[in-house]
Amino acid sequence: MNKELINIGLMGFGNIGTGTYTTLEMNRDLIRTKTGIDFEITKILEKDVDRKRDIVVSKDKFTQDPDDLFLDPDIDIVVELLGGIQPATDLMLQAMDCGKHVVTANKAAVAANYDILREAAEKNKIMFRYEASVGGGIPILNALTTALRANSFIEILGILNGTTNYILSQMTDFGLEYEDVLKVAQEKGFAEADPTADVEGIDVANKLSILISLVFGIRVPPASIPTEGITKITKDDIKRAAKTGNKIKLIATAKKENGNLTYSVRPTLIPLSHPLAGVNNEFNAIFVKGNAVDELMFYGKGAGPLPTGSAVMGDVIEIGTAIIKGAAYDVKVAGGYQK
């Protein structure tokens, strides 16, 4: 197969949608040079055509009918950036049933419906990728499922939510109370008006569920992960931690010991000497330990339109190059799926 134009249908055109669009526009020539492929976003499923955006997009691209994407034979890849479990999951399944490859940044939908989505991808012999769903721009899922495959993993520790890490960092650096930092974070747009999913650890539990599936090959739904947020942390807790040489971080962890996997999301004391202690404010990091590679840490921006756009477009390019090679499918094996 030799096709050098790959068309993309986008579902959702909020922050991440515009970030993905901008990433492609700004690096289009470079991507063409590196891959030999022209990627083009030809259709966008979005109700709010007239919303104020920093970029100008032809109104012809917008549609409110998902079939305009799914039934378009010129579209190879559907990118889902709607967020939320539904209708995102059903739309991804429909896209797959129409033979479209699917890329998503939606941790809630992937964590809730991992098996259903993976099985639909396999049934339809298409590629399903979700790098942006964990760690934003940090290419952690790709590393775990390709370059690090020779390892048996022992432990993951992650700072996986920028809002809570920002709040804890500000409380630590300036000796402030939780409520005061949250208020400022909301004013600055670093925290949402309803911050529940972030501050109660729900967002992190979704991401940990996805990591556990990929790293340990075990399916643990987010609701089964013991989860505690940061709302009860006081500046006195943080001072007490500092006295013993520790910082308090909201840590997602999964650890294998004697064949047993334990996991949780909770505020945790991290020694100042640990590389995760230096991960502050909006940054995320994932620390993994493998039986061959030993300790690794991946650090970067866990959110934001362009970092997330980088991850989404990385998945799109992976699929596009696989299409050109006639190898755009994953192989099911006893332990899961191999790229």
Add this chain to the structure above:
Amino acid sequence: MNKELINIGLMGFGNIGTGTYTTLEMNRDLIRTKTGIDFEITKILEKDVDRKRDIVVSKDKFTQDPDDLFLDPDIDIVVELLGGIQPATDLMLQAMDCGKHVVTANKAAVAANYDILREAAEKNKIMFRYEASVGGGIPILNALTTALRANSFIEILGILNGTTNYILSQMTDFGLEYEDVLKVAQEKGFAEADPTADVEGIDVANKLSILISLVFGIRVPPASIPTEGITKITKDDIKRAAKTGNKIKLIATAKKENGNLTYSVRPTLIPLSHPLAGVNNEFNAIFVKGNAVDELMFYGKGAGPLPTGSAVMGDVIEIGTAIIKGAAYDVKVAGGYQK
């Protein structure tokens, strides 16, 4: 093509060779489960059959004739772990001419003969991978050439040599002079008897040359990189740096500004607030900035038999899975090669 046994020929059975062998042995079942493939090291090119090693390998596997690997139709992948520019480069070229895919950990050979090796790989339509040549176990080359391809890169900063980072860390933490730490490092086996390639920055220049090729698509031979080692750093230099809130690190850097690329290897002041300042002792880290993903850092063990074995086996598994899919070749495009 459906072949579920992939045979490997190993050239060189020193520390990295035994580390690669051990990585495969210890995780063989897991790798088979994850990939559906049985990988087997069937032949080893090595003169020193009787050297004391921690692992037992059947003497039948050893040979002193490279043709026993290159002309064996059952061997798909040749792994070069001899080190040094020659005969390693010629042996890799011969393996490629015999249709073997090639994996190497050899930064000196890849940096010196990058174009020749890439062109031979293209001519023979085989895959050539060298993840372990930069950053040991850290999967940085894979990330830069796959998941991060949607970025235009602005800057790389790397701590790419464990020996020099160990020496500088010990000088910093204990207020010691260079010569005293070097002596202890040599006794402990952290520095070689002739430490020139490490302490003069030559090893780092090789790695930076490879990174520049992949990140910026420009070929800069290691000898063209302005390079300064750590032999002139004193404990007073380090104290003075600390007074202004900095650490001294041996930094490989390449930066694009106004279309110009500048690069060097030299001792550099790193502010304590920078994530690279927390990278101590034998650890390596690569900090990259892309125009979409923004700041990223990859941290891990830059050397050692098992971390390097993890990277080598990661490449082997990538090639093995591509062979199964009938897609074990790279595509040449204007900007270089795409996976």
